[in-house]
Amino acid sequence: MSSSRSEFRPDRFQPVDDRILLSRPLSVDVDWxxxxxxxxxxxxxxxxxxxxxxxxxxxxLTYSSFRLEGMDVSEADLNDACSPKPLTxxxxxxxxxxxxxxxxxxxxxxxxxLANRDVFRVSQVIRWYTSVSAGLSTSSLDLAGMQRIESVIxxxxxxxxxxxxxxxxxxxxxxxxxxxxxFPGFNGILVRLLLQSHLGKMRITDxxx
Numbered sequence: 547m548s549s550s551r552s553e554f555r556p557d558r559f560q561p562v563d564d565r566i567l568l569s570r571p572l573s574v575d576v577d578w579x580x581x582x583x584x585x586x587x588x589x590x591x592x593x594x595x596x597x598x599x600x601x602x603x604x605x606x607l608t609y610s611s612f613r614l615e616g617m618d619v620s621e622a623d624l625n626d627a628c629s630p631k632p633l634t635x636x637x638x639x640x641x642x643x644x645x646x647x648x649x650x651x652x653x654x655x656x657x658x659x660l661a662n663r664d665v666f667r668v669s670q671v672i673r674w675y676t677s678v679s680a681g682l683s684t685s686s687l688d689l690a691g692m693q694r695i696e697s698v699i700x701x702x703x704x705x706x707x708x709x710x711x712x713x714x715x716x717x718x719x720x721x722x723x724x725x726x727x728x729f730p731g732f733n734g735i736l737v738r739l740l741l742q743s744h745l746g747k748m749r750i751t752d753x754x755x
Contacts, residue, residue, distance in 0.1 A: 648677035660746035
């Protein structure tokens with residue numbers, strides 16, 4: 547296999563399980579003023595740089611999210627999904643490659659939506675779910691699940707205006723969705739897409755704690 551610089555090497559990138567991070571106690575000795583200023587500077591840099599999600603970063607995020615769900619991702623499938631060239635008509639893509647490509651497309655759509663300040667919708671999230679599952683979702687979303695998704699979308703579209711409460715709300719929502727799954731079969735992947743959307747929706751007007 548070619549070792550071009552554009553290829554993503556999964557053996558050089560090891561994701562960290564978010565469930566392990568969530569189980570660790572938070573330190574109370576935090577210099578919030580310094581911490582919040584640092585976060586805001588990074589947000590402004592990211593806002594400038596990530597209007598168009600770099601392919602390599604998109605590939606890394608996709609690989610990490612799938613591996614966190616315990617899904618096997620072969621190097622061939624990953625490099626094919628990360629390739630800018632579409633598959634030829636005579637080539638049949640595996641379901642895993644379809645999922646990887648769909649996930650990368652979803653992340654690009656999230657970046658565009660955030661750049662345009664679009665409102666996220668329940669129907670949009672349902673399309674994410676069907677795209678990532680590639681027709682193999684273990685069960686359909688019930689009424690209670692749809693209501694939870696609607697509640698989550700309202701919170702994403704109306705985030706806290708101050709940074710510390712916003713980060714607290716986002717972390718609590720993420721932990722809640724991980725602990726009590728809402729998307730059968732692919733919960734972690736969808737929850738991390740929602741986390742990306744929620745973080746991007748923050749509109750900070752006052753950094754004081």
